[in-house]
Every structure is written in structure tokens, then in C-alpha cells.
Amino acid sequence: MTDVVEVAVVGGGPTGLMLACELALAGISVRVLERRLEPVRQSRALTLHPRSLEVLALRGLDGRFLERGMPLPTGHFAMLDTRLDFSALDTTFKFTLFLPQLVTEMLLEQRARELGVDVRRGHEVRELRQDADGVELTGTAGGQSFRCRSRYVIGADGARSIVRQLSGIGFVGTDTSVTAVLGDVVLAEPPSTPVVSVINGRGGIMIVPLSPGLHRVLVVDPERMHAAAREEVTFDELRWSVMKIAGADFGMREPQWLSRFGNETRLAEAYKAGRVLLAGDAAHIHFPAGGQGLNVGMQDAMNLGWKLAGVLREVAPSSLLESYHRERHPVGDALLRNTEAQTALMNFTPSVLALRDMMSGFLKNPVLNRPLAERLGGMDTVYPELELPAPACEGELVKTSTGRRLPDVALKLPSGAVKRLYSFMHEGKWLMLQLRDDGGPAVRLDSRWMRWTNVVQAHLGEEREELRGLRGVLLRPDGHVGWAWA
Ligand SMILES: Cc1cc2nc3c(=O)[nH]c(=O)nc-3n(C[C@H](O)[C@H](O)[C@H](O)COP(=O)(O)OP(=O)(O)OC[C@H]3O[C@@H](n4cnc5c(N)ncnc54)[C@H](O)[C@@H]3O)c2cc1C
Structure with a gap:
């Protein structure tokens, strides 16, 4: 059957x-x-990075996740000493959620x-x-x-x-040519800051909080990084590598999960x-x-x-x-x-350690830190124009914002109420955002478009460079701009 x-x-x-x-x-x-x-x-x-949290917010689901996780305003790139600053990103979610x-x-x-x-x-x-x-x-x-x-x-x-x-x-x-290991363990003497990385010629470790009483310990040990991904990890191996690299084992005990993973x-x-x-x-x-x-x-x-x-x-x-x-x-x-x-x-050879130092220095500059934070946070994705016929419009098509995500901007409705943009996206439909003063239709949507589009008339409740001068924006259900008109 x-x-x-x-x-x-x-x-x-x-x-x-x-x-x-x-x-x-x-x-x-x-x-x-x-x-x-x-x-x-x-x-x-x-981790749930900023764009994933936006994606959840587009469906009204962010609250369920936020109440279960722990926000952290930084992320890491290659365990470099200078962390990526998510707090500088143009989003409501200026953090990664540990969950x-x-x-x-x-x-x-x-x-x-x-x-x-x-x-x-x-x-x-x-x-x-x-x-x-x-x-x-x-x-x-x-x-x-x-x-x-x-x-x-x-x-x-x-x-x-x-x-x-x-x-x-x-x-x-x-x-796979390189493997690393992780352990979810109890630390009797946890580090004093939420996230700790120790990098030196002996290897690299990173420790992050997992849940009350539990930490995730990640280890890249040059002496063990060619072990096969399928080789079982033992608690002794994890502790030995951590002791060797950090000079302490942080009172590690009660492993809940040990895993070896590779770079296939x-x-x-x-x-x-x-x-x-x-x-x-x-x-x-x-x-x-x-x-x-x-x-x-x-x-x-x-x-x-x-x-x-x-x-x-x-x-x-x-x-x-x-x-x-x-x-x-x-x-x-x-x-x-x-x-x-x-x-x-x-990698922890002297030349790579020197390169890491240089990169860490560069990342102290917000102008360099931000694009990398946007990349890892999933914020920099811009899609090409869709190969669909754009709906008819009295206005002039403006392509500068095509394919970009819009943040959850504040909107002032004709009633005077202020609502956030994403609150109109929960049904998973397109959103025609009409930003004209006279309230007339900037864009004419035929019956087919109307079947999967909601229409909202509003003014921007905040200054947004990318929306300046626009009369209408047709937002895709995934929160990226389909078309915009001036
Ligand atoms: C150590 C480690 C740490 C990580 N940390 C992070 C992190 O912090 N943040 C992050 O974003 N990602 C992280 N990842 C990656 C993340 O875990 C994966 O990208 C994620 O699980 C992918 O989700 P998925 O649904 O695509 O696939 P999976 O999670 O692999 O789900 C696939 C599902 O398909 C099922 N399945 C497979 N074959 C069949 C079949 N024939 N019939 C029916 N069902 C089948 C499986 O049982 C499984 O449930 C990490 C990965 C590892 C290994």
C-alpha cells in the first residue's frame, strides 16, 4: 500500500x-x-547565530528559543584571541544563542x-x-x-x-585530514569568564558553558589531530590534551558526551x-x-x-x-x-601562531571585525533578483536593496500604533509594504500575487538608509527584498 x-x-x-x-x-x-x-x-x-534567530522571529518563534538558551555577544573565528563582535551587528539579535x-x-x-x-x-x-x-x-x-x-x-x-x-x-x-575532539564535562574549577580559549605551540582548547554545571571542552591537539575520525575518544585522552595545552584540567569529571570530528x-x-x-x-x-x-x-x-x-x-x-x-x-x-x-x-606551528597574532590584531579594528561577524552570523547573504515577473507598479524599480535581508524595523501604522516588521511575516507569505504618504496603491498585485501576499501600509518608525525614498517594498517570505520601488 x-x-x-x-x-x-x-x-x-x-x-x-x-x-x-x-x-x-x-x-x-x-x-x-x-x-x-x-x-x-x-x-x-x-549556537544559533543572529540570522537564524531572525529567521525564527520571522515566524514568531524566537521567544520559545530565547527562553531556553543563553545569549553571548561574541562568536569566534578559528579560536582567535579577538572574538567576533555580534553586538555591533544591525539586528535585534546582537548575540549568538547558546542552545x-x-x-x-x-x-x-x-x-x-x-x-x-x-x-x-x-x-x-x-x-x-x-x-x-x-x-x-x-x-x-x-x-x-x-x-x-x-x-x-x-x-x-x-x-x-x-x-x-x-x-x-x-x-x-x-x-578528512585533521580531527579534533570535544567533551561535555563537569568542571569543578570552571574558568572565570564564560568563554575561554588557550592557544599555544602545544595546541588549542576552547571552553564554553553548556548548561548549569556543564561545559563543552574543544581540543585541537597537534599530537592527536591525525587520529581517524572513527577512533573512539577516551576521557583520559581529553584530559591529557587539556592538561598539556592549558597546564590545568579545570577539575574535569563526569563526561556526558565525547566525540571526535573531522574536516571532511x-x-x-x-x-x-x-x-x-x-x-x-x-x-x-x-x-x-x-x-x-x-x-x-x-x-x-x-x-x-x-x-x-x-x-x-x-x-x-x-x-x-x-x-x-x-x-x-x-x-x-x-x-x-x-x-x-x-x-x-x-595549526600551532610558529608561523601559523604569528599569522593568528596578526589576524587577532586586525580583528580589534571594528571595520574588519564586522564583516567577518556578519559572515559567520549569516547576515551578509544577498540573493540575485528572482527570475519572476515583477508585479506592475506606478513607481520606478530600484535595485539597490534587491535580495538583501531587512532587519526587524519599527513601522508606524495609520492608526498611530507602532509594530515591528517581522510581526507581519508570521504567516509565511510575501509582504507588500506600502510606504506612500497618500495611501494609494504603489504596486498593483494581480489575483495570483494576492493569494500569497499580505499588504501593510505604514511609515518607517526609524531612519533606514536602505529604505530612504522608497514607496513600496515587496518582501519575500524569507525576509529578503524581492523588489522595491521609488
Ligand atoms: C562536534 C560538532 C559541533 C557542531 N557545532 C555546531 C554549532 O555550534 N552550530 C552549528 O550551526 N552547527 C554545528 N555543528 C553542525 C550541526 O550539528 C549540523 O550541521 C546539523 O546537525 C545539520 O542538520 P541536518 O538536519 O541538516 O542534518 P542531521 O542533523 O544530520 O539530521 C539528519 C537526520 O536524517 C536522519 N536520516 C539519515 N538517513 C536517513 C534515512 N535513510 N532515512 C530516514 N532518516 C534518515 C538522521 O537520523 C538525522 O536525524 C556541529 C557539528 C559537530 C560534529
Whole structure:
């Protein structure tokens, strides 16, 4: 017996769950097939960067995450002594949120279920076959086989993605050449500052808070960095490396999770093959430096969800889906390059230590610090103009802000009330922001546009250089500018 849904998402990690939420919000029937029976128990990824928090705020979800995490106004690039200053960024979220991945996944799954997503645990996908009208997945669940037919399939099934493999999409890059280890441990004598890094000729360590009483200790030890990623980490190894590098073990005990990870670096050649789309680690893997993988996966999901929903609801042409690869593949590529650069800097020879010192010095200059903070925080992504016909408008098309994200600016409504821009984006639709004084329609939206667009008339409640002189802005559901008119 074959079940039929509009979209099947393979993988119930953060990327798959976020995508499922976006699709369900648009009324699409979606099923998540996840092979694990239980949610993950290890902390895994720790950071939600500023753009991910904005993405959550665009759907009114930021509060749920903020109340569970710990904000930190800085991030790191290659564990350099000078940290990246998120507090200088042009956003409501001038920090990274420390939140274990298991909590992120739990909150996303909760939201998915609220929206009616059919999350099926214990379902492992093994085969995939696509034809002109859809895709058939087969797999096993509880010793039985299952079939699921859908119009589209999303491979959010992580680095070893079977969806990617069965779709014949190349995963091009390099094998692991360097490994590092981490331990989530109790520290009887924790450092006095929230984040500590110690770097010297003996190696590098970074210690960050995880939850009350628990710390994450990361170690790059030149004597151990060629150990195979699959080699088990022991507590003694972790403590020995920390003692050697820092001269103290901080009273380390009770390891909750020990892991060795490497710098295998690969990017999917195509994010779309027919009716199959890839997102998250299924599309890009890299050394987890700067805490970016989960964040980029969630942002892939935000880019793809509304497009796929628009195509399925027949308000957008299927060609809109091609823009997913066009927009997100370069972001994946840039992610790989910045993590490669960080890996090169996590070496502790005298020449690399000298280079690290120089870079740390440069980063004390806010003019140099900010672009790197924007890059890691996910704030600097600008998309090319969409290959959709722009709606008719009396005004002149202005391209300077095309594809840029808009921050959560204050808007003054005709009633006199002040509301934030993102509060109008919770439904996951386009937003026509009319900024004209006379209240007349700056842009004429035909019935097709009106089906997935909300219209708000307002004045800016704050000075914004990028919006000066504009009469109307049509904002994509992911918060980037589609078109703007003067
Ligand atoms: C040590 C370490 C620290 C990290 N720290 C950070 C950090 O601080 N910040 C950050 O942003 N990122 C970090 N990352 C990266 C982050 O963990 C990943 O990028 C993130 O988990 C990717 O999410 P995903 O949903 O794309 O894939 P995954 O989390 O890998 O989820 C894929 C899901 O698919 C399921 N699946 C796989 N195959 C099948 C199948 N055949 N059928 C059904 N289900 C299947 C899996 O069970 C899994 O649940 C870190 C990674 C490591 C290793």
C-alpha cells in the first residue's frame, strides 16, 4: 500500500523539521521520515547565530528559543584571541544563542506537530525512484516495509544522505585530514569568564558553558589531530590534551558526551535534481568551526519552504525552484571556504601562531571585525533578483536593496500604533509594504500575487538608509527584498 503526500522530507534533524514547518504553515501536506526512534540525546551543535534567530522571529518563534538558551555577544573565528563582535551587528539579535541542538530539535518538532506535520520516527528510507509526476520512496519501519509517494522529496538526511546518493548528485570535496575532539564535562574549577580559549605551540582548547554545571571542552591537539575520525575518544585522552595545552584540567569529571570530528569538506553539485531537493548537511559538510552548519541548514530551509509551497499551490511557476540552487549553492560554497580558512589557522606551528597574532590584531579594528561577524552570523547573504515577473507598479524599480535581508524595523501604522516588521511575516507569505504618504496603491498585485501576499501600509518608525525614498517594498517570505520601488 502506497501512502500519498505532497512533500516527503527525509530526515528529522533541524533542517528537515524547519522545512516541514515552513511547508505545513503554507497548508502543504508533509511527512517527515526519520530513522531514529528517539530524539537525539547529545548536545551536538551549540549556537544559533543572529540570522537564524531572525529567521525564527520571522515566524514568531524566537521567544520559545530565547527562553531556553543563553545569549553571548561574541562568536569566534578559528579560536582567535579577538572574538567576533555580534553586538555591533544591525539586528535585534546582537548575540549568538547558546542552545544545545537537542533543544533546538525538540522545539522545532513541537512546532511541526502543532502545525499538523506527520512526523514518522523509526522510518528508514532505502530506495528512491522519481518519474514525471512525483517520487516514490521505499524503506523499512519496525521490520515492515513502507512506501510513500509524494510530488517532491527533500533530502535533509545529513552528511551521508541516501537521497543525494540515490539521486545521483555528486558530493565534491576533500576527505578528512585533521580531527579534533570535544567533551561535555563537569568542571569543578570552571574558568572565570564564560568563554575561554588557550592557544599555544602545544595546541588549542576552547571552553564554553553548556548548561548549569556543564561545559563543552574543544581540543585541537597537534599530537592527536591525525587520529581517524572513527577512533573512539577516551576521557583520559581529553584530559591529557587539556592538561598539556592549558597546564590545568579545570577539575574535569563526569563526561556526558565525547566525540571526535573531522574536516571532511564537500558540497553537493546540485541542490535540485528533478523533484528531489537537498538541504542542510545533505548538501554541505565541513569542519564545524564557528558553529555554522545547523544555522546554514535552517536558512536553506527558510529559502526553500516558501518556494516549494508556492509551486505546489500554483501561485508560482515551477521554475522558481531553480532559484533555490542559484541562491543557496553559493552560500554553501562560502561556508566551506570560511571553514577551510579556519582549519588552516588551527595549526600551532610558529608561523601559523604569528599569522593568528596578526589576524587577532586586525580583528580589534571594528571595520574588519564586522564583516567577518556578519559572515559567520549569516547576515551578509544577498540573493540575485528572482527570475519572476515583477508585479506592475506606478513607481520606478530600484535595485539597490534587491535580495538583501531587512532587519526587524519599527513601522508606524495609520492608526498611530507602532509594530515591528517581522510581526507581519508570521504567516509565511510575501509582504507588500506600502510606504506612500497618500495611501494609494504603489504596486498593483494581480489575483495570483494576492493569494500569497499580505499588504501593510505604514511609515518607517526609524531612519533606514536602505529604505530612504522608497514607496513600496515587496518582501519575500524569507525576509529578503524581492523588489522595491521609488
Ligand atoms: C562536534 C560538532 C559541533 C557542531 N557545532 C555546531 C554549532 O555550534 N552550530 C552549528 O550551526 N552547527 C554545528 N555543528 C553542525 C550541526 O550539528 C549540523 O550541521 C546539523 O546537525 C545539520 O542538520 P541536518 O538536519 O541538516 O542534518 P542531521 O542533523 O544530520 O539530521 C539528519 C537526520 O536524517 C536522519 N536520516 C539519515 N538517513 C536517513 C534515512 N535513510 N532515512 C530516514 N532518516 C534518515 C538522521 O537520523 C538525522 O536525524 C556541529 C557539528 C559537530 C560534529
